[in-house]
Amino acid sequence: MTNMGKQKVQESECWQKAVLLLKTDMDCRLMVNDDNYGALQKNTPFAIELPFGAHVINVITQDGLLEKEWTQNISSKEQVVHLVCLADDYDRLRAVREAEVREPLGIECWPEGRIQQEQMLAALGAGLDPVFRDTPVTPEMVVIPAGSYRRGNANNKFKVNIVCSFAIGKYPVTVADWKYYVENSGVSYVPSDNGWEGDTLPVTNVNWYDAQNYVRWLSAHTCKTYRLLSEAEWEYASRAGTVTEYYWGDEIGHNNCNCQDSGSEWSRRSASPVGSFKPNAFGIYDMLGNVWEWLEDIWHDNYEESPTDGGAWVVGGNPLGRVMRGGSWSSFPQYARCAHRLGSVPSVRNCNFGLRLARTLP
Incomplete structure (x- = not known):
């Protein structure tokens, strides 16, 4: 092809393109056909040749609320x-969403x-008490x-549907429970008692791997499926239908x-014997305070794309971190709320760290 011919082709190709100039009134993400252009900044013109x-x-x-x-x-x-x-559409949709989450949902109406x-009824269906x-x-x-409930902090709640009934430990796993495990499993690790005395204290100084070994042994020992709770199950069980910061109200209160x-006799001194305080509406004790409880989930910085069916979130996130909930005997009150989350390295053993069981029902 002559130089003249090439020039005419180039001019023809140039003639067949134009510039699309986009300007948006909100930060957002942009796709054109199948091409991802990333962030489109508010009030910043963005030109694309097409x-x-x-x-x-x-x-x-950016939050996925409007598309x-x-x-x-x-x-x-x-x-x-x-x-x-x-x-404008975003504000209207946000208002509808906020109104939805303010309305009681599922168990919150019970x-x-x-x-x-x-x-x-759930126990009857499983053939259990x-x-x-x-x-x-x-x-x-x-x-x-x-059942369904609203998970998260008061200003950032979202709906979760716990699709399957399950069982949860009435108390955190105790020193006596762990002693029986050590005596009957052949496991070599005996957690420190921190100088505290009492078989009804929650076991402490166990890490996430210790907890997993325990639930595996218990499953084999009973021929039932024991496991750690998912984070969604934990908050559902802790709230027991309440929407307040703690399952007894919005303030830490007394004892x-x-x-x-x-105001407890053990505050900042030691863990307390399990069952020392009133249970929540499910009849579960010590869901807040006493010991942090290891959960199944991998740590994620926020709830974006988290499961809404009550299952554990075990993909993505930071695989070097696992979720803990509940606060402990040494925690500030804001860390012992139903919605508060903590992430920890799964190999860490600590006098504030314990666990609570879950069991899958038939």
Whole structure:
């Protein structure tokens, strides 16, 4: 091809393209056809050169709440200007979402009598008593019915549906429970008692791997499926239908649990014997304060894309961190709230760290 011919082809190709200039009233992410253009900044014009024809344009707000898609036809070499208006629709959608999460959901609508009735029905369906032991020497378990609730802090809640009933330890795993495990499993690790005395104290100085070894042994010992709770199950069981910061109210109050400034005789001194405080509506003790409880989930910095069916979140995140919940005898009150989260390296053993069992029901 002659130089003249090449020049004409280039001019022809140039003629068949135009510039699309986008401007948005909110930060968002941009896709054009199948190409990801990343962030589109608020009030900052963004130019894209596109060939003549129809192009699918897609924008989504940074939090994923609002998405818009349209087909942009480009048929002239003149620059095409498009203003992406999101703010008004976003505000309306946000208001609807906030109204939805303010409304009681599922178990949050149940009076205490209904909660106990649902526990009875779930236990009946599993062929168990609402509170049971699989053997005379294994921990007491409480049946928790399936249901929906709003998870998270008061200003950032989202809906979760616990799709399957499950059982949870009535108390944290105790020193006596662990002694039986050591004596009957051949495990070599005996946790430090921190100089505290009492078989009814929660076991401490166990890490996530110790907890996993214990639930595996207990499953084999009983021929039942024991495991750690998911984070969603833990908060559901802890709240027991409440929407307040603690399952007894919005303030730490006096002698409701064992943490700093809670008014208990053990606060900032030691763990307390399990069952020393009033249970929640499910009949579970020590869900807040006393010891941090290891959970199954991998640590994630936020709830974005987290499961909404009650399952453990075991993909993505930081594999070097596992979630803990509940606070401990040395925690500040704000760390002993139903919604508070802690991440820890799974190999760490600490006098504040313990565990609570979950058991899958038939």
